[in-house]
Amino acid sequence: GESVGLHLPTLSVQEGDNSIINCAYSNSASDYFIWYKQESGKGPQFIIDIRSNMDKRQGQRVTVLLNKTVKHLSLQIAATQPGDSAVYFCAENMEGGADGLTFGKGTHLIIQP
Amino acid sequence: KAGVTQTPRYLIKTRGQQVTLSCSPISGHRSVSWYQQTPGQGLQFLFEYFSETQRNKGNFPGRFSGRQFSNSRSEMNVSTLELGDSALYLCASSLEGVVSSSHNEQFFGPGTRLTVL
Numbered sequence: 001g002e003s004v005g006l007h008l009p010t011l012s013v014q015e016g017d018n019s020i021i022n023c024a025y026s027n028s029a030s031d032y033f034i035w036y037k038q039e040s041g042k043g044p045q046f047i048i049d050i051r052s053n054m055d056k057r058q059g060q061r062v063t064v065l066l067n068k069t070v071k072h073l074s075l076q077i078a079a080t081q082p083g084d085s086a087v088y089f090c091a092e093n094m095e096g097g098a099d100g101l102t103f104g105k106g107t108h109l110i111i112q113p
Numbered sequence: 114k115a116g117v118t119q120t121p122r123y124l125i126k127t128r129g130q131q132v133t134l135s136c137s138p139i140s141g142h143r144s145v146s147w148y149q150q151t152p153g154q155g156l157q158f159l160f161e162y163f164s165e166t167q168r169n170k171g172n173f174p175g176r177f178s179g180r181q182f183s184n185s186r187s188e189m190n191v192s193t194l195e196l197g198d199s200a201l202y203l204c205a206s207s208l209e210g211v212v213s214s215s216h217n218e219q220f221f222g223p224g225t226r227l228t229v230l
């Protein structure tokens with residue numbers, strides 16, 4: 001059959017503002033979560049990860065929040081820059097799981113000058 | 114140190130043909146995973162190789178296969194190509210693999226863009 005194109009959610013923010021990208025994960029048994037950034041023509045690039053025994057983890061300009069109760073993950077980017085324009089994916093993995101990483105559909109972050 | 118390299122970067126094939134894609138992991142990395150990325154399905158896990166053995170496999174038909182060599186370089190093969198196999202095929206390497214207690218970070222290559230006509 002005909003494949004349907006994936007309509008990525010889009011988040012448009014002003015340069016310098018903070019960005020919050022959300023992700024709902026599917027497997028309550030997942031214990032490890034990762035955010036990736038993918039720029040046009042490139043493979044995904046690791047941003048930050050978090051284990052299920054944590055609620056929050058901070059990196060350079062980025063913070064990941066994990067809410068296991070509602071199976072929700074978010075990525076906060078502080079002081080968004082033009083170079084942050086990309087598609088952002090969350091990924092989940094289960095300890096000992098045999099399915100590799102399970103990726104979300106992605107969010108396209110657009111930075112407006 | 115050099116990142117993950119994939120060859121070729123672009124490939125055009127016709128239905129029914131077969132194709133082999135190559136991935137060279139970061140030096141010292143023993144785990145290589147393959148993913149398919151399409152607009153319709155997003156990023157999907159194909160399989161993972163570790164020390165020349167397939168350790169994990171995603172939900173893809175048997176037409177998709179792979180192997181890993183003693184130097185950790187990996188190849189994936191798709192036989193009897195279908196139009197729906199058109200995709201970006203990504204390879205990712207890590208020290209021990211994501212499916213491990215230490216959850217090693219995966220580094221992705223730029224991908225091979227396969228077009229099936």
